Amino acid sequence: MEANKKNRRLLRLQGASFAVLFLAAVGLVAWLSTRYHFQADWTAAGRHTLAPASVALLAELQDPIRITAFARQSELVATRRQISDLVGRYQRHKPDLTLNFVDPDMAPDRVRDEGISMDGEMVVEYQGRKLHVQQLTEQALTNTLHKLARSAERKVLFLEGHGERNPEGGANHDYGAFGEQLRNKGFHLARLNLTATPEIPADASLLVIASPQVDLFPGEVRLIQDYVERGGNLLWLAEPEGRHQLDPLAAQLGLAFHPGTVVDPTTQLLGIDNAAFSVVVEYPQHAIVRDLASVTLFPFAAAIDAGKAGETWQATPFLRTVPRAWAETGVMQGAISYDAGSDVAGPLTLAVALERTRPAAEMDTQDNKEPAADDHDAAGPQQRVVVIGDGDFLANAYLGNGANLELGERLINWLSHDDALMHIPPKAAVDTRLELSPLLSGIIGVSFLFLIPGGLVIAGVVIWLKRRKR
């Protein structure tokens, strides 16, 4: 083409048109990206589809699952879309999983009845049991389904026949309120009288000994010892007044109890006019009490010496008094003070968590007979025992104090291996790491910083010079 004036003008016009049209196209695509959403999982590892753990769990759940999402209908919030996206991924693997939306504003009675506390909360129902999900993540929903699937197996036995606290009783010292909470969480509670039924059922997830008031028969103690020896999970809530023939059990666990009742002057700061109440304000990094936000209150507690427990168990004292508390061996009346000769100085251990690998021989026997409840457990066959020097903290009279109820629920969850929630790891893309030798790094650096820009500049100058010569 001849480079005359007309042609140059035409070229400039074409160039300008191209620039304008190109920018317009980019702008329009950017605008449309804010208006339309399109999702597709093109990643090598399928990072945005359901994790294999979730798919495997859904395959185990034979009955229909019903999810009711309490989310507002307003189009201004995207909660319903997020819920649909999340639940939709499950529905692709389980067609009988249904999702219904309820506008919480328009169903206030239902919101109150279900105990809904936030917009977007979901109620998941399976086999008549319900659990709530507040986080819209696969991990939260899968773990909830996991709990629902397992909860039918969680049988908690409360020992009775010796004046123990009753999980259905309404008296101040009973555990009626706590038992109700556990039943709501899907635990199956039962009471066990070893005199009438001299056997601890194999399907029990946990045995609870809640503050016996009279002595147990030696045969009963032996049954409990055998249960622990075989690998059974146990929660023993003791009191300062005595062990009621359970000392052999304490010895079996490697524990001993300090004499006297724990006295804690800190409680007076909280307005409690009784020195026999102890408070625990700090918690170690143990699964039972990790991130427990509030204080827990223990009326009339005994202190535990876990000195020998470490020989056969992995022992963790997880409730400890403040250092200025002590175990008072004198009469709990009038002015109480620490007596260096007889009293035990703080800080004192109020509770010990014991864990060990479940005895192998018993495991084999169990496996041959019938699968134990914990065989489903992803955490492995660990035996768990918790001994606490107080049973009052879960009683109807004190359950509402501080974080007592939460501690109680965490205890039962941990002991029945309900803390072994599924961990769904974030999926990593394959080959995302690029490792370069120093030489290669240097070559790339020099190329990008100097060679390529320099080459472009030289090419530009050459072209410019060539055109100028025309």
Add this chain to the structure above:
Amino acid sequence: MNKRNLLNLVLLLVVAGLGLLAWLEPGRSPEPQAVKITGLDPAAIEHIRIERPAGLLEMVRRDGRWQLTAPQAAPANTVRTDAIVSVAAIDSLNQQPITGLDLATYGLDEPKARLQLNDVTIDFGAAAPLDNRRYVRVGDTLHLIPDLRYYQLIGHWSGYVSLRLLEDGTQLERIELPQRVLVNDNGSWVPEPKPEQWSADAATALAQRWQTVQAMEVREYKGAATGAEVRLHLRGQERPLRLVIAAREPELVLVRPDLGLAYHLVASQAQELLELSAPQQDQEP
């Protein structure tokens, strides 16, 4: 057609296609607009009527100023009235036609409060279980609005009275204090009787303070107030405005017997309002 023109033509078609997509937005439902609970313009509201458990409250706007007319005639508190009339233009957080709804579920079968703005009625029902919202009914629609609005309606009526002792525009002609009288002499304030030493600036400042004084709180005052009095003579009014000094500590309490209202002021204002400050040494009377 050369390559450049062809490229531009293709690009033009792409831009036209994208433009059409952006213009027509196929497959997208229109963006919902925020819904106001009434179509009223707050500036056009002239009459407020609130039926609530604490009793009827009525206010009217006269010459641009709100006046409380029931249960008691008194100048109204502008901040409170502005908050009430702004309910007319509040965004509905959620809404639903009431057809088929059980109003008792939302506490609207027997409303807890009824707000009437001009001829529009807004019934306030129960609090919603989540996020501090309250059910209100306007016509045939159930709305949810922030719960705070309900609490702005149910306070004691004295809380709706203006905190100002004198409204804007009123002109003082004479101030009778317990120990002194100030007279407006063609714009200059003069004490009577004249003390040996006084300052015109101090007299003007004292009158100015009365003109703009504002209470911390206004409460209903039952019974007969006794004590020294302040009389404020206003231009165009035959009778002076009487204020009984009911207390000086811990707060200065000025009672208007004609309205049955007590204006609570900071104690330090007693001296500023009731005494003529002594002149500075370098000032001459």
